[in-house]
Amino acid sequence: MESTALQEQVTLLELVDRVLEKGVVLSGDIVLSVADVDLVYLQLRALLASVGTIERLREQEGHGS
């Protein structure tokens, strides 16, 4: 469906979103600072695809009309 590289990039972003923002919180309290969370996204920034990149990659792959 999508190229491996594109799929991997979006998948990594989606993985981090799920681990940090979804799931049960049994303790009722998640003690993560905004700085901690920002740092994770910063560390992954080189690997994350912006929506603009998704478009460019799709066009490069010949999906453009």
Place this chain on the structure above:
Amino acid sequence: MLHLYAVIPGASELPPALAGLDGAPVRRVAAAGAVACVASEHAVPEVRPTEERVLRHAAVVEAVAAVVPAILPARFGDSFAGAGALAARLDERSTELAAGLEAVAGSVELGLRIASRSDVDVADQAAEAPSTGRAFMEGLARRADETRAIHEPLARLAERATTDRSGTARLLLTASYLVRRGRVDEFRREVERLQEQHHELALVCTGPWPPYSFVPDALARV
């Protein structure tokens, strides 16, 4: 401190020798009849998120999900002072957790992002031509119709679905679908079919994931 990865059925076993954050062994901790917890023990009061720890947390959830009939992933940072506190909490919420496990058993989560591929998107048009307020509103309505035309057939193939429209002007929709394992291929084919119908949009489907987005509401709140 115990770092929680997931809740599983009380009778389920873990894969052997599973390594968690910072190499700590992952164990079943506490059980209250129908439910049990998956956790690792750490000698520090908190384990802060890093790229490596986040990926390891996800890897543990995936490894456990592969060998159990149902799983409720835990959010990173869900921690307890000790096994006693965890056992007490598990006991309090065991009914809801058991029902939550039953609701996701046999299903996986698939993610979808819908992005606009148009060269000039609706928000840009509005910024350049404030007198075309009507055109702007019509553009928004058109986009809502398009995302609905994609979301609805996919939601029909799912047990449950959630959507988030709070994205950017170009990210039209982020959605998650709880899909029976046996229907995943059919779901993906439907995404491909919808992509062909809507070549002006980019549809990116990810997964399958453990059901992070489909845990009981009351237990998803901080």
